[in-house]
Amino acid sequence: MTQPPADLSSLIARNRPRYRTATEFVEAALREAILSGVLPGGLPLRQEELATAFGVSRMPVREALRQLEARALVEFHPHRGAVVVEISAEDSADIGAIRAALEPAALRLSLPHLTATDLDLAEELIAEMDAEADPGRMGELNRRFHMTLYARAGQPRLLALTEQHLAAADRYLRFQFAALGYHPRSQDEHGALLAACRRGDADAACALVVQHVALASEQLTAFLKDRPATPSA
Amino acid sequence: MTQPPADLSSLIARNRPRYRTATEFVEAALREAILSGVLPGGLPLRQEELATAFGVSRMPVREALRQLEARALVEFHPHRGAVVVEISAEDSADIGAIRAALEPAALRLSLPHLTATDLDLAEELIAEMDAEADPGRMGELNRRFHMTLYARAGQPRLLALTEQHLAAADRYLRFQFAALGYHPRSQDEHGALLAACRRGDADAACALVVQHVALASEQLTAFLKDRPATPSA
DNA sequence: AACCGATATATTGGATCCAATATCCACGCA
DNA sequence: TGCGTGGATATTGGATCCAATATATCGGTT
Structure with missing residues (x-):
């Protein structure tokens, strides 16, 4: 949430008591570990290891892994165990297409109900992103910026799906960020998007989101196609 | 797949050997049972009962339930067990919004790669729907019709999400079907959609899908708002 | 008679145990 | 020397067992 996640054990000890069951806790920690890149794609997940x-x-670990399987974060190979799903250019494009479909829909529903506080918070998040250098925190800030704009949509399923894929995209974003550094164009797009929201211009805002997602996805896909054999994030 | 699902035990005995692990099998059977309305919303799922x-x-049951939780088909209440998620007007609208976002995206990607065989199959499915009276099979045919048009999109994540929400909508569709009978307008829309696909007119086809989904969702939401306290499907 | 508390029961959550399957390595054979 | 076969090992899948929590029942008290 706040600290750089360093390694897995740091994700573990803290905020254990926040969860009512061990399964919940393990699931949340593993999910964050995968999305934040602590557990890279392709890594085999040994149940006994995780349990200790x-x-x-092993039981809560098994249940947690099953949930992560349903969320497409790990893959099960019968009798061979679970593996963190690999990242790939194809998958990046896949997620990009989903985001480009969901996010404008969420934004259009949310926009009319956005408050001044929401918009100010979004503005603040843009500023924080400007100052941030750590890829992990950058991803989180980006996610929060987007979700702030969508949050008033109501529609819990739509929001959950959107956040899920925004988080999935983070894996790729961080990957690119680490290799290329931050692309300033993205910040310009954030600013333009926020301005359109302030004007209450739904059509413009939606068009900007689509463009924003499409550009990032396109650039990322191209980048990944160059270096296809790099197993990370 | 083919037979009317009658009750739970009929879903169980058959095609057990098709799955490599018991968890997979239980998960698939429970998922189908929930989506097909055999296990109605609000029903508490006792692990011991399902196991026998x-x-x-109980173990494969527990793992399967966790997966279904991640797919938003059941809810867990700590130490009180899992319950099939209720249907509601709000949820129906939620799913409708998601479908209206995803399906045109899938169609646009798929349309250029649709073959004559695909289109003929879709046509056949429309004809079958005309002849079908059973709500359960109707839902399946409707789902297959839509997915046939989207299937060439590649993009496994997008397709899986689309199919998932198409299936979730089935729960509602069957509900309405049972109460109101089949709405012939829907078939007209299917025909128009297929025609647009045959012409290769992506814009028209996408617009038709959006309209098709929106109309059905709207009508259904209104219907559910009238009779909010009916726990079924 | 109604309400509050304690106890009993049912059910889930978690740990341990056993069985089944896959991988790895050594050995034999062509 | 290379390949295939067979057994040892590691790891998962499934069953059973125990503990923790929630609900229901019953009794007591005001």
Whole structure:
């Protein structure tokens, strides 16, 4: 949430008591670990190992892994175990297409109900992004910026899906960020998007979101096609 | 897949050997049972009961339930068990918004690659729907019709999400179908959509899908608002 | 008679145990 | 020397067992 996640064990010890069941806790920690790149794509996840790391038995780990499977964050190979799903140019494009479909829909529903506080918060997040250098925190800020604009849509399913894929895109974003550094164009687009929201111009805002997502996805896909064999994030 | 699902036990005995692990099998059977309305919304799912019904121990049941939780088909209440998620007007509108976002995106990607065989199959499915009276099979045919048009999109994530929400909408569709009978307008829309696909007119086809989904969702939401306290499907 | 509390019961959450399957390595054979 | 076969090992899948929590029941008290 706040600290750079360093390694897995740092994700574990803290905020254990925030969860009512061990399964919940393990699932949340593993999810964050995968999305934040601590557990890179392709990594085999040994149940016993994770269990001792979390200080629980294999059972909550198994249940957590099943949930992550349903969310397409890990893959099960029967009798061979779970593996963190790989990132790829194809998958990046896939997620990009989903985002480009969902985000304008969420924004259009949310925009009329955005408050001044929401818009100010979004502005603040843009400023924070300007100052941020750490890829992990950058991803989180980006996600929060987008979700702030969508949050008033109501529609819990739509929002959950949107956030899920925004988070999935983070894996790729961080990857690119680490290699290319931050692209300032993205910040310009954030600013333009926010301005359109302030004007209450839904059509313009939606068009900007689509363009923003499409550009990032396109650039990322091209980047990944160059270096296809790099197993990370 | 083919037979009317009658009750839970009929879903169980058959095609058990098709799955490599008991968890997979239980998950698939429960998912179909929920989506097909055999297990209605609000129903508490007792692990022991399901285990004996499936002829397995509680463990695969637990793992399957966790997966279904991640897919938003059941809800867990700590130490009180899992419940099939209720249907509601709000949820129907939520799913409708998601479909209206995803399906045109899938169609636009798929349309250029549709073959004559695909289109003929879609046509056949429309004809089958005309002849079908059973709500359960109707839902399946409708789903297959739509997915046939989207299938060439590639993009496995997008397709999986689309199919998931198409299936979720089935729960509602069957509900309405049982109460109001089939709405012939929907078939007209299917025909128009297919015609646009045959012409290769992507813009028209996408507009038709959006309209098709929006109309159905709207009508359904209104219908559900009238009778909010009916726990079924 | 109604309400509050304690106890009993049912059910889930978690741990441990056993079985089944896959991988790895050594050995034999062509 | 290379390949295929067979057994040892590691790891998952499934069953059973125990603990923790929630609900229901019953009794007591005001």
